[in-house]
Amino acid sequence: MIDDLDARLIGLLTEEPRIGVLECSRRLGVARGTVQARLDRLQERGVIRGFGPDVDPAALGYQVAAFVTLEIRQAGGHDPVADRLAAIPEVIEVHTITGGGDMLCRIVGRSNQDLQRVIDQIVDVEGVQRTSTVIALATPVRQRTLPLVRAAVRP
Amino acid sequence: MIDDLDARLIGLLTEEPRIGVLECSRRLGVARGTVQARLDRLQERGVIRGFGPDVDPAALGYQVAAFVTLEIRQAGGHDPVADRLAAIPEVIEVHTITGGGDMLCRIVGRSNQDLQRVIDQIVDVEGVQRTSTVIALATPVRQRTLPLVRAAVRP
DNA sequence: AATTCACTGCGCAACCTGTACAGTTGAAGC
DNA sequence: GCTTCAACTGTACAGGTTGCGCAGTGAATT
Numbered sequence: 001m002i003d004d005l006d007a008r009l010i011g012l013l014t015e016e017p018r019i020g021v022l023e024c025s026r027r028l029g030v031a032r033g034t035v036q037a038r039l040d041r042l043q044e045r046g047v048i049r050g051f052g053p054d055v056d057p058a059a060l061g062y063q064v065a066a067f068v069t070l071e072i073r074q075a076g077g078h079d080p081v082a083d084r085l086a087a088i089p090e091v092i093e094v095h096t097i098t099g100g101g102d103m104l105c106r107i108v109g110r111s112n113q114d115l116q117r118v119i120d121q122i123v124d125v126e127g128v129q130r131t132s133t134v135i136a137l138a139t140p141v142r143q144r145t146l147p148l149v150r151a152a153v154r155p
Numbered sequence: 156m157i158d159d160l161d162a163r164l165i166g167l168l169t170e171e172p173r174i175g176v177l178e179c180s181r182r183l184g185v186a187r188g189t190v191q192a193r194l195d196r197l198q199e200r201g202v203i204r205g206f207g208p209d210v211d212p213a214a215l216g217y218q219v220a221a222f223v224t225l226e227i228r229q230a231g232g233h234d235p236v237a238d239r240l241a242a243i244p245e246v247i248e249v250h251t252i253t254g255g256g257d258m259l260c261r262i263v264g265r266s267n268q269d270l271q272r273v274i275d276q277i278v279d280v281e282g283v284q285r286t287s288t289v290i291a292l293a294t295p296v297r298q299r300t301l302p303l304v305r306a307a308v309r310p
Numbered sequence: 311a312a313t314t315c316a317c318t319g320c321g322c323a324a325c326c327t328g329t330a331c332a333g334t335t336g337a338a339g340c
Numbered sequence: 341g342c343t344t345c346a347a348c349t350g351t352a353c354a355g356g357t358t359g360c361g362c363a364g365t366g367a368a369t370t
Contacts, residue, residue: 052169053203093298135253135254140251176358185317192317
């Protein structure tokens with residue numbers, strides 16, 4: 001799916017996103033055109049979605065994070081609910097899931113009280129029948145894909 | 156926590172990460188030095204963690220995503236468990252949580268069978284007593300912070 | 311009134327990007 | 341063994357961009 005050079009390139013960009021194509025080529029020991037071609041291809045294939053800024057909600061004042069499991073009314077399906085959830089800024093992420101619940105959202109709030117406000121908004125969404133929330137106390141492993149990239153290198 | 160210019164800057168960079176400082180300044184209608192200073196300050200304050208490549212596990216062949224709730228043995232605490240989980244590449248994210256479980260991980264696998272392999276590795280981690288997995292079937296809202304950034308603008 | 315701070319507008323040298331092209335290499339197929 | 345193809349290398353050029361510094365302005369603070 002990916003070769004060693006790709007993986008090293010992604011690793012490099014992950015650790016020092018500032019360096020640019022030319023510097024990458026120097027550190028990887030390949031020609032600049034190669035790095036450029038690899039990057040283009042990785043983006044075309046969707047392996048790299050982009051280089052957007054990685055914003056920390058906590059630094060914006062949203063210091064509490066939580067996961068909310070939703071049960072929704074079967075009639076109407078997931079999409080209308082997802083759309084309404086998407087309209088809430090504090091809803092960071094929404095998945096449909098297997099198991100007891102129907103959907104799982106990641107949300108943030110400025111405080112536990114503020115979280116309640118967000119949850120109330122979610123409960124108010126038409127089609128949501130029940131919610132169950134767990135608060136994230138700490139995050140020993142923050143979202144990462146580098147190890148995966150390295151594991152995905154074809155031998 | 157953030158002002159309107161900051162928010163517009165982040166928005167711009169989120170939607171077109173390629174554009175660079177000078178182009179930002181043109182589009183925002185401010186001087187280049189201002190954009191540069193704002194960016195520096197946003198990064199210093201930790202609002203922007205970085206500009207790393209956003210890698211899509213699915214494009215790497217890891218097409219199944221899941222959330223695993225762990226119950227761990229009380230003796231020893233969370234950290235040793237988190238460390239061992241961090242050693243598994245397919246573990247994308249780990250939180251400690253309130254509620255019935257003790258930890259919540261996001262994991263990926265190449266298939267449902269492969270997911271089983273990953274879960275087995277997690278169960279094998281010393282201190283893990285029980286796990287409960289839900290598979291993410293779809294992701295109507297992918298991780299995002301832009302709405303939050305806009306909501307966080309101080310008036 | 312003096313001070314501080316952020317922003318503007320300017321300039322400069324150095325560097326990087328996008329792009330192109332010819333030559334080399336290595337693997338795959340005939 | 342020879343051809344073919346894709347990928348990589350090395351090079352070149354124009355144009356844009358960055359990093360940096362500096363003087364001036366305006367608003368808010370003291």
